[in-house]
Amino acid sequence: MEDQKKILFVINPISGGKKKTAFNKKVLEVLDLKRFNPTFQQTTKPNHAYELGKKAIEEKYDAVIAVGGDGTINELGSALIGSGVPLGIIPEGSGNGLALYLGIPMNETAAIRRLNRFETVDVDCGTINDKPFFNIAGLGFDASVSDRFANDSIRGPIGYLRSVINVLGKYKPCHYTLTIDGKKYEREAFMISVANSPQYGNNAYIAPNASVSDGVLDVCIVHKFPLYILPMMVYHLFNRSADQSEYVEIIPGRNILIERDDTGPVHVDGEPLALTGNLKIEVKPSSLKIIC
Template sequence: MKSVLFIVNPFSGGIDKSALLDSIESFAQEHHYRYSIYKTTGSADLEQVKELIAELNPAVIAVAGGDGTILTAVNAVFGTPTSIVIIPVGSANGMAKELNVPMDINKALALIESGKDLLIDLLDINGKICVHLADVGLNAKVVKRFEQDPNRGLWIYGKYVFRELFQLRINRFSIQLPERKIRRFAVSMIFANASKYGTGAVINPVGSLTDGKFELCIIRQFPFWQFFVLAYKAFFGKFSDSEYVEIISTSQVTVKASRKTLLQADGEIIGKVSTIVIKVLPQSVSFLVSSV
């Protein structure tokens, strides 16, 4: 009998989860799983999930939530053979889109039975795990505002993007790569394990979750109207063509900012930092996907 732990974020995506919970119960009973459903509260979730894993010893953890909920699951199973399935019910579903997970709940649940294991890289950022994307500057500030807003949805996120565009601040960064040291002035710097945000904006066209590398996407100061050009390029996979964008592939980096800057990873605020140390953790966790 297969053991499955379902982690459900009741607040993700701003939608009622009653139908989702019914679908989970029906699917689990139909397949005769030994299972448990954990609803996140935002308080000590990682510790609670680890306790449930110790009790249930699940072969699979199915995560119904956004990138932050996925991050909780990854932290819980890191270093174990347990696989993760994403049930995309977040606001943006960035990681689900990266892995081409079906947006239909029942099709996503079916991956528990039919999915193929894909071992992906993780990032260690100042001692914390990052699965998808981290950044400083523009988007990190947007994420903080979004986190403080009780409402959810892409339009709420978009509202804060436009607010922050009028408050862009340049920071000076010293970037120590394995073979060279560079300095850059930027309004945002993205540390991309993956290729795109949940909005569909491809900010890292060369990104891969399995190549043992990540990319620094450096965005220099741009005129306000250029934001729309950058957005257009991002949605059509030409972000790196912009004169305001520089992309560098590496397996590790140390970034020092001239003044403390807000850092976020996978939609979770880490805090204000002046030094960011990042390294790849190759093939660290398994996700069940439609095809490898």
């Protein structure tokens, strides 16, 4: 009989506004306990998931499972990069962009059952001023929304929509100078998203052709557009046709420098981050194993 695999479940108790009090019991019912020996830890502070991931490598765990949203995945993924220890995902966030792209079930029981297969894929990660991201990083409008949403008492899609409406009324486009694989572009942009995977979450696709395994990032520049076009922009997002909008320009690249006149918020996998000055963005091919 093969040795049991030691796996650590790292649970974000507040992600997605969902209670997870019965989660451990569900795992013990659904996981193949002949093959897996599960341990459970809850996060209690920012960056705690990262610390638990690093400790799991030292303690020779065979896998670490993120039970949360894209922020929890980001912290654990950042800890596991280059270690060979695979990351599993039980999607419990507001958007679940990376999990949706990878075909991981949104249903909790089905996602736990999927771990029993223990099949992995190698995925790329991006870095923005050396801070890793696995789904999408961005600046401009969506980063301002993430910043607002992080400070909102209401989580989930309703809270996110409220943040969008609050920011939309007073947001002004900015001037950027982008250097993508040595070529320079000057743009006045509503926002810039750098996509490793195609969607933010909730099936809103900003970069329909992005792939986590092609060694390239998609730089999505959303140009200034008249407000009456907004319903059409939203339609493009959910119809996987953002690349067909005259207001969206997508440029693939491996080494990206973004120079900006104003220092505004940046988001990394949906989490706001205070980064000042220029932004240096790179791709690290096949740097993380994910169970899917």
